Amino acid sequence: MAHSPNALMIRKLDSIFSLSDEERQVLGSLPVQVATFKPDRDIVRIGDRPSQSFMVLQGFTCVYKLTAEGKRQIVAFHVPGDLPDLQSLHLKVMDHSVATVSACTLGFIPHEALYDLCNRYPRITAALWRETLVDASIFREWMTGIGRREAYNRMAHLLCELLVRLKAVGVAEDETFDLPVTQTELADAIGASTVHVNRVLQELRADGLIRSRGTQIQILDWDRLKEAGDFDPLYLHLRQDGKA
Structure with a gap:
């Protein structure tokens, strides 16, 4: 299997x-x-x-x-x-x-x-x-984020979501995952310009929340990134304590 x-x-x-x-x-x-x-x-x-x-x-x-x-x-x-x-x-x-x-x-x-x-x-x-x-x-x-969150918060939320989803299927280790997505594609996802996406990623790095190298993203401060993204994984409906 x-x-x-x-x-x-x-x-x-x-x-x-x-x-x-x-x-x-x-x-x-x-x-x-x-x-x-x-x-x-x-x-x-x-x-x-x-x-x-x-x-x-x-x-x-x-x-x-x-x-x-x-x-x-x-x-x-x-x-x-x-x-x-x-x-x-x-x-x-x-x-x-x-x-x-x-x-x-x-x-x-x-x-x-x-x-x-x-x-x-x-x-x-x-x-x-x-x-x-x-x-x-x-x-x-995602609709709530595009309508009500700033680009910095939308990006933080997206990174939190992807880490949790990838961990759920065992293709992310610790707080590091592969993000094979261009800045243009990130811009199309969070409803911002490519220039703004570049600036937001720089701010997340400068704030000590993430580190990036190539397509690798490492979460340096999970709690602060969750707070920045207003992230609550409830909407992913992952099983808790063996219950669906």
Whole structure:
């Protein structure tokens, strides 16, 4: 199981929903077609009618929308273990696009296999439903940040969120994680200019909250970063004390 491409998905679902051994085994047997993508490539586009969903195995993807003028707003980042387009099971036409941020390895699962799984295992249906509800919760938190927080606070909040999500699936150690995201992409995510994003990152470093080297981010003062970002992980709905 540990070497299966399904293992990260199982660990992610298990972080938000208590799975039985049988359910983990069934999820591990799902047919998955693994493919690699270069950075900045669309995986699914608005208007598409996909017949499969995908999970992120390596790398970062983003959900985005474009205005009529071609301005991009990133509304979510997805990390290993996530299922970014799970809603395409029931919403047949994509109303947004999903693209790679970094080089990615993705696992594609036919909708037919997911339908069959959900029909046979109602608790797995509930786990997948919970996954989409957590996505919606993250979206609400992002909207609050864009509408009511300053750029410095939005960036601090985003770094807190990514660390917690990456730790939940075991791909971040201690307070350090890989952030393969350009400043332009960060700007599109937090609703600021690239120049402002650069300034905010400098301020976070100068304040002793983070250290960065290449794509590596190290959190130097977790409590102060949480305070700066007004970060409460409640909206991530991670299991606490074994309870979903």
